[in-house]
Amino acid sequence: MPALQTRNVAGEQLNLVAGTVGCKQLIPRVMVKDLATHETVIDSPSQILIDMIRTIQSTDAFVLGKRKAANVPAKRKAKTGKLSPWRFDSEGLLFYKEQVYVPEEESVWAELLKRHHDDILAGHFGVERTLELVKVPRHRPYGSLTLLPQPEGPWQQIAMDFITGLPSSKRKGIIYDAILVVIDCYTKMARYIPTTKTITAVDLAELFFEEIIYKQDNWTALLPLAEFAYNNGTQSSLGCSPFYALYGYHPQVQFHVGDNARKEEVPAAKERVKHVHDIHEALEQRYQNVVKMQAKHYDAKHKPQTYNVGDLIMLSTKNLRLKRPSRKMSHKFIGPFRIKDLIGTQAYRLTLPSTYQIHDVFHVSYLEPYNRRQGDGSTPTLQPPELMDDGEEYEVEEILDKTKHRKEIWYKVKWKEWLKEYDQWVHESDMEGAQDLRSEYNKKHAEAVSRKQKKKRRT
Structure with missing residues (x-):
């Protein structure tokens, strides 16, 4: 030695x-x-x-x-x-x-x-750390398809969702502005319930539907027809209509008027039960085939990814509102954050700053592994950017330009206390807080056009 x-x-x-x-x-x-x-x-x-x-x-x-x-x-x-x-x-x-x-x-x-x-x-913070913040992932999205358990019979498993943002519609003295959609996962039978965005748990338990939207101002009066049309239509995943899956027959929609109208025989109860049972067996087999096909096509375009409790990850800003005036120049990912818990098989609970007023559970497709520099075992000190509070707005310092695109007006604005690199085209609907600047700019623009036209006449 x-x-x-x-x-x-x-x-x-x-x-x-x-x-x-x-x-x-x-x-x-x-x-x-x-x-x-x-x-x-x-x-x-x-x-x-x-x-x-x-x-x-x-x-x-x-x-x-x-x-x-x-x-x-x-x-x-x-x-x-x-x-x-x-x-x-x-x-x-x-x-x-x-x-x-x-x-x-x-x-x-x-x-x-x-x-x-x-x-x-x-x-x-180095090439790799900087790329983690701004680059768009080139790999397949994370997360394989997690299938729901197969229902065992009609109305034993349902799916619910709300349709909101509708114009107000009055029916029997009640004003509605939303629809509750309930789907039977076994037969795909749909029910549409007119409701409101301020619905409570007690109201939700008492709802019963009648109609669906057709026109902007009278949609509550047209829900029965829309519901009937949907339930009488063939579903690709079933191979038949929800009515046929549930009752074993299609409702008669043609009316026979006259003395010699054909009379249908009523089948025996035993045959009826057997017929419905055969339909349910066929539905279950078709359900298995469809979900296997869905999983095959979904997983072909997605990449399985798992993390452990305590791992450091980067969080996508796709659904976050950062305190930056231009999303194009904002970070694609922020962090790192530590995984606190596993929720199910595809979601994780993160340890977020107390200033983040957002839900702390995210699907795996919104997460990316945090890559340390080789040999660096130190604790990351990067401070995540601030998120924008609800109702917070940026102040426009000056309107630089104006254009019309597809019959819509856009303004190029300079944000107060931000460099010119962050100048941005903003739709006129987002300029409600800058009415004075808009009026001033439009007045100057009109005067400039007028002077230009007068100059042409003189020449």
């Missing part, structure tokens, strides 16, 4: 392996970390760090080559006609374009990059 030779660098013991002159030196990163503890991105390198770099340069093959080239007579160097960006100072320290040259030494490079490049004051 080669002996160690010891050199004193500003009071610190720097151990180098003997016989490694001109080769890569073995310097523990813990020593470099100790020497660079007080380094920041806004200060010049400390003398103790300069002394360490000078010691490394003294045995570096590249530096020795540059030192040899520096001793070439001035007449020979003048023939090249170019000034070298490399120079030595009076103490023999090599510089490149006025920057101290640090020889290739893994522990030194890693620690100095962390101190100077990852410092929060530098405003930059």
Whole structure:
């Protein structure tokens, strides 16, 4: 085993392996970390760090080559006609374009990059970390298809949802502005219930439907016809209509008027039960075939991904409102956040800042793994950006331009306290808080057009 030779660098013991002159030196990163503890991105390198770099340069093959080239007579160097960006100072320290040259030494490079490049004051967190924030994922979306359990019979499993944002419609003295849609997962039978957006749990338990939307102003009077049309139509997943799946026959929609109208026989109860039972068996088999086909096509375009409790992940900003005026220039992902709990098989609960007034459970498709720099085991210090509160708006400082696209008016605005890179085209419907600026701009624009027309007439 080669002996160690010891050199004193500003009071610190720097151990180098003997016989490694001109080769890569073995310097523990813990020593470099100790020497660079007080380094920041806004200060010049400390003398103790300069002394360490000078010691490394003294045995570096590249530096020795540059030192040899520096001793070439001035007449020979003048023939090249170019000034070298490399120079030595009076103490023999090599510089490149006025920057101290640090020889290739893994522990030194890693620690100095962390101190100077990852410092929060530098405003930059490395190539990989920056790409995590702004790049769009190129892989298939995460998450395989999780199938719901197969229903065992009619109305044993239902799906419910609300249709909101409808114009108000009055019926029997009650004003409705929403629809509750209830679907029987076994027969796909649909029920439509007129309701309101302010419905309570008690009201929800008492609802019963009659109609569905057809016109903007009288949709509550037309729900029965829409419901009948839907339930009498063939469903691709069933191969028959919901009426046929539930009752075993299609309702008669043609009326026979006359004395000799055909009379239908009523089937025996036993045959009726057997007929419905056969239909249900066929439905269950078809249901299994359909869900298998759905899973096959869905999983072909998606990638399974799992995380463990305690893992660090990046969160997609697709459905988040960041405090930035332009979504195009906002981060695609924020974080990292730590996984707190697994919800089901496809969702995770995250540990979010207390200032985030959002639900803390997200589907796996909105998460990306957090990639650390190789060998970096430190705790991330990146602070997530602020989210916009409900009702919060940006202030328009100036209207720069105006255009008309597909019969809609757009304004190019400059946001107050934001750089020009964030100037943005905004639809007129989003400019309600800038009426004075709009009036002022339209007036100036009209005056400019008038002056231009007068000038043309004179010429």
